[in-house]
Amino acid sequence: MLEQLLIFTRGGLILWTCNELGNALKGSPIDTLIRSCLLEERSGAASYNYDAPGAAYTLKWTFHNELNLVFVAVYQKIFHLLYVDDLLAMVKREFSEIYDSKKMVYNDFDEKFRQLRKEAEARVEDMKKSNQVAKPVSNNNLSKKQGKVQKIGLTGGDNKKSSSDSGSDGGDGEKSKGRKSENGNGLANGNRDGYGKSTAKGSTNGKENESSNNGAFDVNKLQKLRAQGSKKTNAVVNKVPKVEPKKKITKKNRVWDEAPVESKLDFTDPVNGDENIVVVAANEGESMMDKEEILSSDSDSDDSEDEDNEDGKMDKKPDTKKKGWFSSMFQSIAGKANLEKADLEPALKALKDKLMTKNVAEEIAEKLCESVAASLEGKKLGSFTRISSTVQAAMEEALVRILTPRRSIDILRDVHAAKEQSKPYVVVFVGVNGVGKSTNLAKVAYWLQQHNINVMMAACDTFRSGAVEQLRTHARRLQIPIFEKGYEKDPAIVAKEAIQEASRNGSDVVLVDTAGRMQDNEPLMRALSKLVYVNSPDLVLFVGEALVGNDAVDQLSKFNQKLADxxxxxxxxxxDGILLTKFDTIDDKVGAALSMVYISGSPVMFVGCGQSYTDLKKLNVKSIIKALLK
Known part of the structure; x- marks a missing residue:
């Protein structure tokens, strides 16, 4: 049953809704569709499922890009309404004829909608009846075809052709190839019996094997070829120079009386060793987080030239193949009435390939192109405008919307707000193995220290050997407190005690380090879910590598899925957010940032770009888009 049909502008102004249904929607499916799908460039999808307590809806939509209108239909998820697509298309066509940009209310469209709905429902009923009538006929035809196929398969091909063509003059190459493909049993020019003997003269690639009428090949020739081959190989082997055997490396004897080079190798715990060790606080200057990245005008001009050149290349492919030079030039000068999907496909294909070369996951690149196509289909192409330029501009706008965070996350502001409530601000770092969680946690701590914020580390990686010592080294260099309980402890309990300790000693922020875990490791994912549930952190940061491509989609989607399940x-x-590491190793292949943001809807809050504590910066959206599209 259709619950709602809504017509509104891209600016959010509701023009018409069907009043006759009278059903109040549970939850907010339309708002969720706009936030999660339309604004996030997922409008190329066929439908959207909205699930909420006591509500399960399916939403379908279509656009009128020339008038900037959106048509959305909502119905119960358990019903499979076949007429919704046709109804949306008819409503779009009829409403666009009466639409006036100065008019706000369309009460006169109610009667027209009732007619269109009845027409769509009647069309589906007629389709069902015609399918039911046509079913037995199609089954009979199918059984007849299957009988013919089985008959042909049993006889081994067309017997008339095989008998006439397998005469003594069977040297025609084309005929023998045709017979070979017709027989279907892999034999050429004649049938064989069950023991592999040939009953007719053999033919391979259209040439007769006249040397022997009884066998498939001449044994004498094969023996001669083998003898010649063995002589050649022997000659080649004799020419190869002898390899001298390597001298055996003898191991030097260890001298045990010598004093060791270092009296102490482990400097991580000064309490157990020499207490006189003095650790100088790390002061490497201002963090890159507080520096604004400025793009030079030279690079901008170069990029614009590259984009123009790329536009030219992209435009030549679709236009020269289909319409020729003159027609493509005329279209760009005079403009095109309405863009169709076929016009956009060549430019979108080139753009998809470009995104994939920049390390964007294939699934994400395809969805982006579908969304751009949905936003351009039906639009009028302006004069002196190329299709490729229009597609590139639409893609650039889509990337800006995706990479710009949906909600503002200002850690410094949130820390001060938590401080006023006399509670610490808790950040949990999660991610797979070896991405650099501990190192980048120390970079975040260094940046917070520069803003006069008291930081405490919590060593909750109780699984990996050496993790506590690594975090302890960073804490000592930064001269900040660390809370640790050793190994083989419940990380959720360690984090809870760390937060309580931070409340007692007046720490403003608690940075919780967790063990690296693969997204398919259910025991470790269960422990992480428990840690997040028990401690309710203010921020959950996923730490991922900028080197990954398609794996970024799998990692983030499964982390979110496991945390939910x-x-x-x-x-x-x-x-809540993403910390992208090893960003200085990828050059212009920055597609992982786009893949991660698209699949999770969370912003990239930090970018790690080096080994020192200052090498942490913000994501520059403009530079990312330039790198993706150049």
């Missing part, structure tokens, strides 16, 4: 809360806590 394994949490006992009805409203589970998911990933």
């Amino acid at each position: 394994l949490s006992p809360s009805p409203n589970p806590r998911l990933i």
Whole structure:
């Protein structure tokens, strides 16, 4: 049953809704569709499923890009309404004829909608009846065809052709190839019996094997070829120079009386060793987080030239193949009435390939292109405008919307707000193995220190050997407190005690380090879900590498899925932000940032770009888009 049909502008002005249905929607499916799908460049999808407590809806939509209108239909998820697509298309066509940009109310469209709905429902009923009538006929035809196929398969091909063509003059190459493909049993020019003997003269690639009428090949020739081959190989082997055997490396004897080079190798715990060790606080200057990245005008001009050149290349492919030079030039000068999907496909294909070469996951690149096509289809192409330039501009706008965060996350502001409430601000770092969680946690701590914020580290990686010592080294260099309980402890309990300790000693921020875990490791993912559920952190940061491509989609989607499935809360806590590491190693292949943001909807809050504590910066959206599209 259709619950709602809504017509509104891209600016959010509701023009018409069907009043006759009278059903109040549970939850907010339309708002969720706009936030999660239309604004996030997922409008190329066929439908959207909205699930909420007591509500399960399916939403379908279409656009009128020339008039900037959106048509949305909502119906119960358990019903599969076949007429919704046709109804949306008819409503779009009829409403566009009466639409006036100065008019706000369209009460006169109610009667027209009732007619269109009845027409769409009647069309589906006629389709069902015609399918039911046509079913037995199609089955009979299918059984006849299957009988013919089985008959042909049993006889081994067309017997008339095989008998006439397998005469003594069977040297025609084309005929023998045709017979070979017709027989279907892999034999050429004649049938063989069950023991592999040939009953007719053999033919291979259209040439007769006249040397022997009884066998498939001449044994004498084969023996001669083998003898010649063995002589050649022997000659080649004799020419190869002898390799001298390597001298055996003898191991030097260890001298045990010598004093060791270093009296102490482990400097991580000064309490157990020499207490006189003095650690100088790390002061490497201002963090890159507080520096604004400025793009030079030279690079901008170069990029614009590259974009123009790329536009030219992209435009030549679709236009020269289909319409020729003159027609393509005339179209760009005079403009095109309405863009169709076929016009956009060549430019979108080139753009998809470009995104994939920049390390964007294939699935994400394809969805982006579908969304851009949905936003351009039906639009009028202006004069002196190329299709490729229009597609590139639309893609650039889409990338800006995706990479710009949906909600503002200002850590410094949130820390001060938590400080006023006399509680510490808790950040949990999660991610897979070896991405650099501990190192970048120390970079974040260094940046917070520069803003006069008291930081405490919590060593909750109780799984990996050496993790506590690594974090302890960073804490000592930064001269900040660390809370640790050793190994083989429950990380959720360690984090809880660390937060309590931070409340007692007046720390403003608690940075929780967790063990690296693969997204398919359920025991470790269950422990992480418990840590997040028990401690309710203010920020959950996913630490991922900028080197990954398609794996970024799998990692983030499964982390979010596991956090949702394994949490006992009805409203589970998911990933809030992304910290992208090893960004200085990828040159212009920055597609992982786009893939991660698109799949999770969370912003990239930090970018790690080096080994020192200052090498942490913000994501520059403009530079990312330039790198992706140049």
